[in-house]
Amino acid sequence: MDKLRFVSWNVNGLRACTSKGDFLDFFNTINADIFAVQETKLQEGQISLELPGYTQYFHSAVKKGYSGTAVFTKLPPLSVTYDMPAKEAEPYLNEGRIITLEFEKFYFVCVYTPNSQRELTRLNFRMGFEDAFREYLLELKSKKHVVVCGDLNVAHTEIDLKNPKTNHHNAGFTDEERNKFSLLLESGFVDSFRQLYPDTAGAYTWWSYMFNSRAKNAGWRIDYFLVDDGLKDKIKESSILPEIMGSDHCPVMIELDGGLV
Numbered sequence: 001m002d003k004l005r006f007v008s009w010n011v012n013g014l015r016a017c018t019s020k021g022d023f024l025d026f027f028n029t030i031n032a033d034i035f036a037v038q039e040t041k042l043q044e045g046q047i048s049l050e051l052p053g054y055t056q057y058f059h060s061a062v063k064k065g066y067s068g069t070a071v072f073t074k075l076p077p078l079s080v081t082y083d084m085p086a087k088e089a090e091p092y093l094n095e096g097r098i099i100t101l102e103f104e105k106f107y108f109v110c111v112y113t114p115n116s117q118r119e120l121t122r123l124n125f126r127m128g129f130e131d132a133f134r135e136y137l138l139e140l141k142s143k144k145h146v147v148v149c150g151d152l153n154v155a156h157t158e159i160d161l162k163n164p165k166t167n168h169h170n171a172g173f174t175d176e177e178r179n180k181f182s183l184l185l186e187s188g189f190v191d192s193f194r195q196l197y198p199d200t201a202g203a204y205t206w207w208s209y210m211f212n213s214r215a216k217n218a219g220w221r222i223d224y225f226l227v228d229d230g231l232k233d234k235i236k237e238s239s240i241l242p243e244i245m246g247s248d249h250c251p252v253m254i255e256l257d258g259g260l261v
Contacts, residue, residue, distance in 0.1 A: 001258030003236055007032040008110065008149035010206070010223060010249035014040040014070065015047055022246025027051065030253070033074050034101070036110035038151045040068035059083075061096040068096040069150070071110050075261060077101040084136040092129045098136075105260050106145035106231075109137065113153045116171035123176060126153075130180040138187060141228050145260070148189070148226040151206075151249065156181045156191065159201050160221040172222060184226070192225045192238035192254050203240050206249045214248075225254040234260065 007030055011017040014037060018024060027035060035054070043060050054072040059082045061067040079102045083093050092114075101108040111133065116123040140146050154177040158164035167173045185191060197203070204219025213219060225238055234257040242250045 001261055003258045004034075004256045004260055005030070005032050005253065006034045006036070006108070006147065006149065006225065006256070007251050007253045008036040008038070008223060008225065009244075009251035010038040010112070010151040010247060012039050012041075012247040012249060014068075015042055017246045018047065018049070020246055022244070024049075026244050026246070026251065027072075030251075032072075032253070034108055035072045036099075036108075036149050037070040037072075038068075038110065038112035040070050040096075041065050042068060057099055057101070059096040059099050062094040066095070067112055069099050069110050069112050071099050071101060071108070073101060073108075075103060077103055077108075084132055086132060086136060088128075089132045089136070091125070092132060097129075098133075100140070103261065106147055107140045107143075109140070109146065109148045109150075111148065111150040111152070113151065115153050116174065116177065118171065120171060120174065123171075123174065127176060127180065130177075130184075134180075134184050134187060137184070137189070141188060145231050146189075146228045147231070147254075147256070149224065149252070149254070151223050152181065153222055154178060154181050155220045155222055156194075159199075160204075162202075162204070162218040162220070172220060188229050189226045190229055190232045190235075192227055192232075192235050193221075193240065193252070195232055195235060196238050204242070205240055205252055209248055214242075217242075223249055223252045225252060227254075227256070231256065231260075 155161040205223035207214035207219040237255040
C-alpha cells in the first residue's frame, strides 16, 4: 500500500449532517482508509449508515443529543477500546469522547476533547481530562506508534485563529489550554499540519455560525491530526478541507506512508 488516508470531522450532529446530504457525499468521494467523527449527538440505533467496505464503531454519551464519537474503518483492527482505562479517567467516562483502534503497528485514537464552556465553567474538568488523556497516549506510545485525531477544542498559537487578542482567555484560547497542548507535543507528539506548514495563516477548521464568520474566514484551527514523533517523517500530506460544508467544522485529513500496515 503506497499511502494511508485518514479523515477526521466534527459533524456537529451526524444525523443532521447526513440528512443534508453533505456527509455521505463527502464520505463516498474521499475514499478514506479510516474516517473518524466527533460530536455525533446520537444514541445507539438512532442512525443506520450504508458504508460498504467499512466496519462502524460508535461511542455515545449517556446524555442524549450530546458529544459522541464514531470511527469507520476499511482496515480490520486487532482490538477496539472506548474511553481511558486509568482510574484517573473515571470522571471523564459516560461522554463518549474516545475510541481507540489497535492495529499491528499503530494505535488510531479519535477524541472529542471537552469544551471549557463560557465563563470557563468546565476549565478544571478540561484540565483533568487533558492530563489523563496525555498519560493514556504516552502509555500507548510506549507500545507502538500512535495517530491521534479529533476536535481538541484549542487553538494552539496566535496563527491558529483569526482574532487572538480579543479571544485571549476565552474557551479554546486560554493560557491553560494552550499550555496543555504544548505539553502534549513536548511529550513526544507532532502537530502534522504545522509540521508541514509551520507559517501558514488563515488555515481554520471551525467558524462560528454567527457574524457570517465562515464567509469571512474568521475561524479557529481546533481540529487536528497528531502523530508520535517517530512517525513525523512518514507524513506525506496534512490537509484542511474548508470547502466541505455540512457542519460548523470542516474535515481534516492526513496521508501517511503505507508501510504502517
